Amino acid sequence: MIGQPGESGDERTAGVDDLQRAVRELNAELRAQQEELEQVAEHTERATRSLAEVALEFLYRGDSIRVAVGERIFTGQVTHVGTGVMTLRTPGDNEIDIAYDCLGSIRVVNRAASGGRARTSTHPGEMVARLRELENSGEQVELGGAGLVQSLEGTVTVVARSHLEFRARDGSEWVVPLTEIGYVIRVSGGPWSS
Numbered sequence: 001m002i003g004q005p006g007e008s009g010d011e012r013t014a015g016v017d018d019l020q021r022a023v024r025e026l027n028a029e030l031r032a033q034q035e036e037l038e039q040v041a042e043h044t045e046r047a048t049r050s051l052a053e054v055a056l057e058f059l060y061r062g063d064s065i066r067v068a069v070g071e072r073i074f075t076g077q078v079t080h081v082g083t084g085v086m087t088l089r090t091p092g093d094n095e096i097d098i099a100y101d102c103l104g105s106i107r108v109v110n111r112a113a114s115g116g117r118a119r120t121s122t123h124p125g126e127m128v129a130r131l132r133e134l135e136n137s138g139e140q141v142e143l144g145g146a147g148l149v150q151s152l153e154g155t156v157t158v159v160a161r162s163h164l165e166f167r168a169r170d171g172s173e174w175v176v177p178l179t180e181i182g183y184v185i186r187v188s189g190g191p192w193s194s
Contacts, residue, residue, distance in 0.1 A: 070146030102182030
């Protein structure tokens with residue numbers, strides 16, 4: 001190797017070593033900056049997502065979650081995500097439709113290592129769409145919400161723009177504002193036993 005006039009082989013080797021060390025330090029600094037940028041990007045993404053997007057993540061991962069609507073607590077896995085409602089399947093195979101705007105909290109009970117599912121349908125997107133399905137099917141359900149004194153068991157008879165009409169199992173008739181419906185429980189295997 002030809003060096004500068006008056007430069008010895010040891011000086012050239014030291015210069016190369018210094019250059020290699022500087023490159024390693026620069027690469028380490030670049031990796032640290034890249035990691036910091038990735039953390040900022042992830043935080044920004046998490047800070048700008050909606051509850052529907054959070055529920056979609058639970059659906060994809062297959063996490064077991066606990067959801068609070070008023071005094072009621074439900075545990076299960078997300079099986080459907082719409083723009084205003086998600087569906088939770090409980091360990092007893094009941095399905096619970098929950099309106100995002102009535103949620104008190106969501107807690108991850110068990111983060112799944114695998115077993116999530118793909119989003120297969122966007123319907124129902126909102127609670128009112130589910131209620132209209134139930135009006136047409138005559139299915140026995142339980143509905144409730146944070147502002148309702150008690151949950152109601154029976155059938156949805158009419159869904160209007162601002163409210164629904166409901167016939168309870170005991171034959172009583174109820175009129176409930178749609179804004180008060182926080183959840184609808186559809187029982188596996190049909191109606192409740194008397």
